[in-house]
Amino acid sequence: MSDRKLKITINGIEAACEKDETILQVARRVGVRIPTLCHDDRLEPYGGCRLCIVHVRGVPRPLSACTTPVADNMAVTTETNTIRRIRKNLIELLLSNHPNDCMRCEKTGDCALQDLSYEYGVDGSRFEGEKWNLPVREANPFIRYEPNKCILCGRCVRICNEVVMAGTIDLTGRGFHAMPDTAFGKPRTLENCEFCGQCVSTCPTGALTDKKSIGKGRAYEMKKVRTTCGYCGTGCNLDLNVKDGRVVKVTSAYDAPVNHGNLCIKGRYGYDFIHSFERIKSPLIRKGMKFVTASWDEALEVVASRFKALLKKYGPDAVGAFSSSRCTNEENFLLAKWVRTSLRSNNVDNCARV
Amino acid sequence: MVNDNSLKDLVIRVCVGTGGLAAGSQEVIDEFNKALAARKVRAAVRKKCVGKTGCRGFCAKDVLVDVVRNGKTFTYQLVSPDKVNRIVEEHIISGNPVDEWLVGPDYHAFHDRQTKILLKQCGQIDPEDITAYIAIGGYEGAKKALSLDPFEVIDVVRTSGLRGRGGAGFLTGLKWEFCHKSREKTKYIICNADEGDPGAFMDRSIIEGNPHSVIEGMIIGGYAVGANYGYIYIRAEYPLAIQRLRTAIREAEKKGFLGKNVFKSGFDFDIRIKEGAGAFICGEETALIASIEGERGLPRPKPPFPVVRGLWGKPTVINNVETLSNLPSILTKGASWFSSIGTAKSKGTKVFALTGKIKNTGLIEVPMGISLKEIIYDIGGGMEKTNRRLKAVQTGGPSGGCIPASHIDMPVDYESLISIGSMMGSGGMVVMDDTTCMVDMARFFLTFTGNESCGKCIPCRVGTKRMLEILTRITEGRGKEGDIDLLMELGTDIKLSSLCGLGQSAPNPVLSTINFFRDEYEAHIKDGICPARVCKSLRRYTVSAELCRMCGKCFRACPSGAVIWEKKQKAVIDKEKCIKCGACYDACPFGSIL
Numbered sequence: 001m002s003d004r005k006l007k008i009t010i011n012g013i014e015a016a017c018e019k020d021e022t023i024l025q026v027a028r029r030v031g032v033r034i035p036t037l038c039h040d041d042r043l044e045p046y047g048g049c050r051l052c053i054v055h056v057r058g059v060p061r062p063l064s065a066c067t068t069p070v071a072d073n074m075a076v077t078t079e080t081n082t083i084r085r086i087r088k089n090l091i092e093l094l095l096s097n098h099p100n101d102c103m104r105c106e107k108t109g110d111c112a113l114q115d116l117s118y119e120y121g122v123d124g125s126r127f128e129g130e131k132w133n134l135p136v137r138e139a140n141p142f143i144r145y146e147p148n149k150c151i152l153c154g155r156c157v158r159i160c161n162e163v164v165m166a167g168t169i170d171l172t173g174r175g176f177h178a179m180p181d182t183a184f185g186k187p188r189t190l191e192n193c194e195f196c197g198q199c200v201s202t203c204p205t206g207a208l209t210d211k212k213s214i215g216k217g218r219a220y221e222m223k224k225v226r227t228t229c230g231y232c233g234t235g236c237n238l239d240l241n242v243k244d245g246r247v248v249k250v251t252s253a254y255d256a257p258v259n260h261g262n263l264c265i266k267g268r269y270g271y272d273f274i275h276s277f278e279r280i281k282s283p284l285i286r287k288g289m290k291f292v293t294a295s296w297d298e299a300l301e302v303v304a305s306r307f308k309a310l311l312k313k314y315g316p317d318a319v320g321a322f323s324s325s326r327c328t329n330e331e332n333f334l335l336a337k338w339v340r341t342s343l344r345s346n347n348v349d350n351c352a353r354v
Numbered sequence: 355m356v357n358d359n360s361l362k363d364l365v366i367r368v369c370v371g372t373g374g375l376a377a378g379s380q381e382v383i384d385e386f387n388k389a390l391a392a393r394k395v396r397a398a399v400r401k402k403c404v405g406k407t408g409c410r411g412f413c414a415k416d417v418l419v420d421v422v423r424n425g426k427t428f429t430y431q432l433v434s435p436d437k438v439n440r441i442v443e444e445h446i447i448s449g450n451p452v453d454e455w456l457v458g459p460d461y462h463a464f465h466d467r468q469t470k471i472l473l474k475q476c477g478q479i480d481p482e483d484i485t486a487y488i489a490i491g492g493y494e495g496a497k498k499a500l501s502l503d504p505f506e507v508i509d510v511v512r513t514s515g516l517r518g519r520g521g522a523g524f525l526t527g528l529k530w531e532f533c534h535k536s537r538e539k540t541k542y543i544i545c546n547a548d549e550g551d552p553g554a555f556m557d558r559s560i561i562e563g564n565p566h567s568v569i570e571g572m573i574i575g576g577y578a579v580g581a582n583y584g585y586i587y588i589r590a591e592y593p594l595a596i597q598r599l600r601t602a603i604r605e606a607e608k609k610g611f612l613g614k615n616v617f618k619s620g621f622d623f624d625i626r627i628k629e630g631a632g633a634f635i636c637g638e639e640t641a642l643i644a645s646i647e648g649e650r651g652l653p654r655p656k657p658p659f660p661v662v663r664g665l666w667g668k669p670t671v672i673n674n675v676e677t678l679s680n681l682p683s684i685l686t687k688g689a690s691w692f693s694s695i696g697t698a699k700s701k702g703t704k705v706f707a708l709t710g711k712i713k714n715t716g717l718i719e720v721p722m723g724i725s726l727k728e729i730i731y732d733i734g735g736g737m738e739k740t741n742r743r744l745k746a747v748q749t750g751g752p753s754g755g756c757i758p759a760s761h762i763d764m765p766v767d768y769e770s771l772i773s774i775g776s777m778m779g780s781g782g783m784v785v786m787d788d789t790t791c792m793v794d795m796a797r798f799f800l801t802f803t804g805n806e807s808c809g810k811c812i813p814c815r816v817g818t819k820r821m822l823e824i825l826t827r828i829t830e831g832r833g834k835e836g837d838i839d840l841l842m843e844l845g846t847d848i849k850l851s852s853l854c855g856l857g858q859s860a861p862n863p864v865l866s867t868i869n870f871f872r873d874e875y876e877a878h879i880k881d882g883i884c885p886a887r888v889c890k891s892l893r894r895y896t897v898s899a900e901l902c903r904m905c906g907k908c909f910r911a912c913p914s915g916a917v918i919w920e921k922k923q924k925a926v927i928d929k930e931k932c933i934k935c936g937a938c939y940d941a942c943p944f945g946s947i948l
Contacts, residue, residue: 047655048810050851061858062850067655086813086851089844093816126840129823152809171650171809174633176819178809 095124107206110219156199320347371409408563411717476563495682520674551751571678696722750779755866791888814857901946
């Protein structure tokens with residue numbers, strides 16, 4: 001803390017900070033909650049949703065906490081009657097152009113808009129008027145886009161441009177009819193989209209959802225099991241979302257040290273094999289030209305005796321092992337350890353040598 | 355062959371602004387050249403005597419032609435090619451001006467009450483000829499600036515009291531000082547020529563009439579803040595202005611006024627033109643920067659301000675066209691000359707696009723602090739229709755507010771306009787009479803701002819839409835109890851919470867009309883009446899038996915046979931047949947249709 005040169009107060013709490021920090025960053029550090037919709041720690045500050053507005057002493061107009069850099073002796077108040085009223089009206093305005101079909105929405109329970117409506121006691125009935133009535137876009141295997149649920153926070157657009165740098169989507173149109181879309185509204189294909197699902201990962205509402213997980217469970221029903229992706233050597237952390245013993249979705253959290261919640265198409269969507277009916281669930285031993293189902297004891301017995309014989313005859317350099325990306329990272333680790341310690345060989349590899 | 359010595363100083367100036375060209379000034383020029391050649395006048399004069407010049411502001415009377423002979427200037431109005439021969443024959447050859455085609459007293463009234471600094475040269479010099487600009491002292495201001503220390507230049511501008519003419523009225527000298535103080539090596543100066551307010555054409559006329567004044571202003575500004583690169587962001591809808599700017603930049607480069615080592619001072623300065631694609635939001639400085647960078651024109655929150663982090667992340671000063679073209683004369687004539695014009699806090703002159711229900715519409719330049727009354731009645735010549743009275747004036751375009759007739763003695767300056775809920779804006783001024791419905795007017799402006807909202811922030815994108823829907827239902831007779839309060843609350847919150855100037859000012863027309871004309875809103879909602887008879891669903895036409903003079907004009911005007919009238923009888927309107935078009939109302943010379 002000693003190198004933090006500036007001092008500000010947030011709701012009377014003194015906080016030391018550095019000059020490049022924003023009000024929101026400092027507030028979070030000292031434990032003051034400021035509501036946000038368009039903010040994602042992975043992205044540049046945007047200042048679009050205006051929910052994070054705060055009062056700064058001496059400034060007549062409220063400022064967005066996510067974009068305003070701190071200045072020495074700044075006095076910030078995060079809740080006043082006016083600010084509360086404005087936030088309420090902003091949520092009210094969003095809900096006035098929202099389907100409000102939470103009971104069957106994929107995102108229920110994990111939706112920032114729903115949480116804020118609850119927190120501020122807003123139901124969206126004050127403003128009536130035109131609502132979007134746009135068709136759902138799902139002519140692709142991974143991403144379902146329901147424009148009617150979009151609140152134009154711009155997170156999908158920014159993550160696609162700032163983090164993935166794919167430029168698949170951008171804001172189109174103006175005014176009330178502005179919305180994120182692909183160029184010329186074309187369906188997503190491998191020509192214009194990487195299908196990394198980063199846009200889905202940052203969407204605060206049910207506008208973008210993982211097509212493969214639809215109807216397979218609410219966020220709060222899922223147990224998150226953290227593991228490391230085996231598809232390449234980067235080492236991204238995955239959270240396997242498990243419901244009733246089945247992996248129904250893959251997410252990642254911002255606190256993941258390597259990937260900060262970012263994933264690619266393989267890590268996020270390459271999990272079908274886990275519950276595939278084609279998956280081999282017991283060992284097979286080749287007898288002649290045929291594979292014959294065997295028990296684990298039989299299989300291990302064959303492997304152990306053959307390895308022993310080979311080692312005796314040719315030495316450890318003659319043997320090796322090859323494991324799969326579709327095993328977990330932990331399983332891959334165990335195999336490598338076994339090859340090096342038991343077989344005393346360095347001949348170990350994996351199909352994901354990227 | 356004409357051998358008259360008096361022809362030696364003959365100059366014919368034809369307006370070639372967009373208004374003039376649209377009215378056919380190119381054909382008029384061709385016809386003059388043909389007529390003069392046929393009579394061998396050109397040979398006698400031995401020089402090109404038919405010249406082009408920029409807009410004089412009174413476009414309603416275009417094509418305007420000045421004929422200068424023996425030091426006397428005669429101005430002809432509404433000149434068309436077929437009038438040229440007679441002007442040449444009678445005025446130029448015989449020396450007798452064609453009186454019936456000369457401008458009338460309205461032209462003089464329009465011009466004589468103005469204080470022309472920026473527009474003065476617009477009507478005099480050929481905008482496509484740098485020597486014409488140099489001949490009237492052009493580029494002297496830049497030369498002087500470059501002989502001073504940058505900080506001295508900033509000091510001159512600061513003491514002159516010049517404030518940004520783009521709308522907000524920030525002190526130009528102070529803005530420059532912030533940028534000057536930055537230690538970054540690369541800095542930029544941008545000229546904001548993305549004039550988007552409906553009906554406003556101040557900047558376009560200045561660029562079309564005197565592009566070099568803008569370039570000179572940018573050289574002065576660039577030198578003062580330490581920027582070696584300038585951008586002019588101009589709407590692609592201004593092709594003539596763009597073409598003249600390109601010509602002007604090319605000529606200035608040839609003369610060594612732009613490029614490396616400007617005026618041999620060691621200062622390098624280049625200007626590039628960036629054409630905008632027509633989004634109103636790109637007039638907002640941060641959206642403008644995004645647009646130059648090749649991004650979608652989305653504003654970003656301030657702070658940090660562009661003077662700290664602007665174009666390509668570098669300190670950037672953005673000045674409006676009018677601000678920049680004020681600079682050359684501030685440098686040559688001095689800060690005290692400039693600050694002697696105007697009021698205590700608003701210095702110099704302001705150009706307005708005067709339009710609406712008044713006699714003389716056009717571009718005017720007036721000193722700050724002049725009253726609205728003088729603008730409307732002296733320069734504007736009063737109301738267009740004598741039987742109509744002034745109701746309100748909208749200043750600041752769609753972002754401004756309306757000022758009711760009761761306040762027309764108010765001085766026009768930054769603070770006064772803001773105190774009444776309006777703003778200076780870039781200089782639109784719409785005069786409205788009692789046939790304008792204030793609810794409908796507010797709806798019109800909000801339709802514009804709502805459509806032009808970029809969609810980034812919630813209050814502007816959805817808020818203006820919902821306000822517009824409330825206004826629409828009021829004008830359609832479906833207004834509800836509480837709608838006015840809802841508009842006020844929503845308007846206040848949009849102003850407070852919007853990200854950029856567009857949203858922060860979009861509710862102004864609504865809030866100011868509610869403030870001054872609340873009764874009109876209430877009449878729509880509670881009584882189901884549109885007092886100005888504009889809102890079609892709320893119109894009820896009846897003939898006042900007292901006022902009707904039995905002329906029958908309403909009967910002849912009615913397209914649906916709803917007016918029952920016979921000679922020497924008072925008219926009656928059949929409500930079943932009436933389609934509420936208002937033709938009878940407009941036709942009645944006695945105001946007896948209610």
